[in-house]
Amino acid sequence: MDYYYLVKEAPEIPLKSSRTRPRFELRLLRAIDKVLKRLGTQYKVRRVNSVLLLEANKDVINSLVTIFGIHSVCRVMPREFRNLKDIAHHAEELYRDVVKGRKFAVRVKRSGKHRFTSLDVASVVGAALKPYSAGVDLENPEVTVKIEVRGGVAYFIDRCLSGPKGLPVGVEGRVVSLFSGGYDSTLASWMIAKRGCKVDFLHLYMGSAESSEAAVDVAVKLSDWFTPYEPRFLVIDFTPVIAEIVNRVSRDYRQVVLRWSMHYIAQKVAAEHGYDAVVTGESIGQASSQTLKNLEVVERLLPGVSKRPILRPLCGMDKEEIISYIRELGLYGLTSRVKEACRIAGGAVATRAKEGKLKEEIGKLGEVLDLVYSALMEFKVSETGKIKSLIKAFTEDVEVDGVLEGAVLVDVRPRDEFDRWHPKGAIHVSEVLNRVAPDRLIITYCDKGVASTIYARALRAIGFKAYSLKGGVSRLKTLEG
Structure with a gap:
């Protein structure tokens, strides 16, 4: 094998009980296996103290750091040793040309029982490299030599990347995300998957085939983070509901009724398909229909017999923060193609909806919600051709x-x-x-x-x-x- 990595679990995993931890670690190993097999990688993995040592026939560091449950991945050069002199010799071979004419520092971490300390290792390595360098500079080095000593092996670190941390996908329950493909619902789905949930997407077609097709592309890209789980993509033509709201509902209550309707459908999907919770990208006060009062009354009026919890991971974030996260995830370009499609009030929106009035306005919708629900279609997220064909069918002249x-x-x-x-x-x-x-x-x-x-x-x-x-x-x- 040509490449070696030290893979560190997210800090939460080692803290789990002796009964729970093996299940989490098995999920993590399954995710690693799925990612590497998808890349056609030959690999071996074994546990070294509290970390995983992974050997591969190609460089996979960028793929490993997309797996939930991983704290960091370091590409390393492992060298066996018998004493400090061996470690210094290996360091000299690996770094004498790297530090040539440059100031350097040595950082050492150690795990296991040894007759020397981390400081001892740094001292002998520093002494071995100093003749080739411009000197030692512990404050602002041009080159940092990083070494992890575990058992009888010194791992010289070539490159380290941070992982997403969180919990391996699948250790928690199944959730359905109200998914437009825009910034908010995309980040909300990612954050809940990071907590170990299997996330499926519920997409409500609002009248724009272009935006809905873009949402499919976002879901496909986002799903790369959910390995080894392959999400489902559920689609409903929601335009009949929008039409009824526009034709029947008082103007200032239209957005609130629309929000309630979306939650109603999501709850119905969750109850009948066995999901443990509903995920939304709602943020308090971000839109007029998302005031705390409106969110509270909308949730209170949802049928309560089999109501699932509503998870709002973005509730305390503003738009700037959300977009910043989306950029970091490399999803900004795709999510930007999804346009807002549900501004139907045409004027001021009730920001403190009254329960009685909202109930009255909801009653004007009649049977339309159950009708559109009956047309629910479900796909694997990878079946993009089928999903986009259905979306195109929504625009046919009938x-x-x-x-x-x-x-x-x-x-x-x-x-x-x-x-x-x-x-x-x-x-x-x-x-x-x-x-x-x-x-x-x-x-x-x-x-x-x-x-x-x-x-x-x-x-x-x-x-x-x-x-x-x-x-x-x-x-x-x-x-x-």
Whole structure:
């Protein structure tokens, strides 16, 4: 093997109990194995005192430091020794040309039982190298010779990189992240994965195929950090919900109702798919709908029977801090392609939403949330082609000018409007799943033909042959004569 590394675990892992620690260390070894095999690396790994000594046939230091649970990785040159003289001899061979004409310092760490101290090692190595150098400078050296002595081997350190620390992915539970692919949700997902959770992505399509396709690319890149876990990417066309909010909800409550709706869907996904918690990128006060009062009342009005905890790792961070972290992770370019798609208030937003009023506004949504949930699609995050094809399908033209022969008319307006008037034979959208076979042709309609188009796309996503009547109710009445 040509490359040797000392891999140090995150400080939390050695502190675990004797029953828990082996499980964490096994997860870490699995992650290392998956990363290195993905690179086609031949390697061997063994424990040396409290660290891992990894031997590889290629340089993998940059890949190792993306694994949660790793504190640091040092590329080293191991040399066996019998005494201090041997260590000094090895140092002279390795560093005499490096320190030539330059000031240097020696730093030594030692683990195990020896008849000498770290200072003794530094002293003999310094004496061996001094004749080749411009002298010793412990304050501002041009060259620092770093050595770790473990047992009967001296590890001369060539390069060290910090790892992400945290816990190995998989030692905690499964969570679903409300994932737009923007700065906030991306960093929130990363931070929760760092705490040992398996993170899956729930993406709500808001009307921009470009942004949603960019979100897929962000998820793929972010998933490199989650090894050995391969995340799932869950997609829902959320545009029917947005349409209903715009058409039905009071302007100042639209953003708050939208936030509640997103949480409602996330909670439903979490409950029915066995997730332990929901992750969001919410930060207190960052947006009008994210005031502490609004977050509190939104959470209070979520159905409570199977409500999962909401994890908000960014709650105390501002936008500048968030973007700074994103840059450090190398994700800024991708996340910048995702544009904000849910500013629908068109004016001032209620910053202290009242429970009663919010409950009333939520009630205006009718059956739309359960309908869009029924169209949930799930993929492996690596299935980018399939995911992007689905997103493109959300933008297809589904409008028709008339009622096609043999079609089932489906009214997507609120139930009370349907009850007041609907064409003979029409059914309400809430009845579709129970009354209409997937091979039947469906024509949806609403007041103006906007919401019905979105519903038609949602029905197509779950296998129905659905179209939307252009012009809505007025067109329908004209056709009826």
